[in-house]
Amino acid sequence: MMKRITLLLLCLLLFATSLVPVSAQERRHRSRFGRKARTAAIVAGGALAGAAIGHGRGAAIGAGAAGLYALNRGAARRHFKQSNRRLGTVASGTLLGAGVGGHGRGAAIGAAAGGVGSYIYTKKSRHYRRSY
Numbered sequence: 001m002m003k004r005i006t007l008l009l010l011c012l013l014l015f016a017t018s019l020v021p022v023s024a025q026e027r028r029h030r031s032r033f034g035r036k037a038r039t040a041a042i043v044a045g046g047a048l049a050g051a052a053i054g055h056g057r058g059a060a061i062g063a064g065a066a067g068l069y070a071l072n073r074g075a076a077r078r079h080f081k082q083s084n085r086r087l088g089t090v091a092s093g094t095l096l097g098a099g100v101g102g103h104g105r106g107a108a109i110g111a112a113a114g115g116v117g118s119y120i121y122t123k124k125s126r127h128y129r130r131s132y
Contacts, residue, residue, distance in 0.1 A: 093121070
C-alpha cells in the first residue's frame with residue numbers, strides 16, 4: 001500500500017511540474033547585484049567555501065582562486081579599468097600562493113611566487129593589453 005501511495009505522489013508531482021508555463025525565455029532577468037558587486041561576491045564566496053573546507057589556508061586558497069576567476073571574466077574586462085584588474089589579479093595570485101605555501105617561510109615564498117607569476121600573466125595575457 002505504501003508503494004502505491006508513493007508512486008501516486010510522484011506521478012502527481014511530475015504532472016504538477018509539467019503544468020508550469022515556460023516563460024523564462026521570454027524576458028531577461030536583471031540581477032540584484034551590480035557588476036562590481038558580483039565580482040566581490042564571487043571572491044567572498046570563494047573565501048567562505050575555502051574557509052569551510054580548509055580553515056585559514058583554505059580561505060586564502062579559495063579567495064585567491066575566486067579572485068583570479070572573477071577578475072578575468074568578460075564582465076570584469078568590460079567594467080573594470082585595466083590597472084584595477086591587474087592589481088586585483090596580482091593580489092589574488094599572491095593570496096593563492098600564500099595559501100598553498102603553508103605557514104611561515106613557506107607562505108612568504110608562495111606569496112612571492114604567486115605575485116610574480118600573476119604579474120607576468122597580466123603582462124603577457126592578451127586580455128590585459130590595450131588595443132588602440
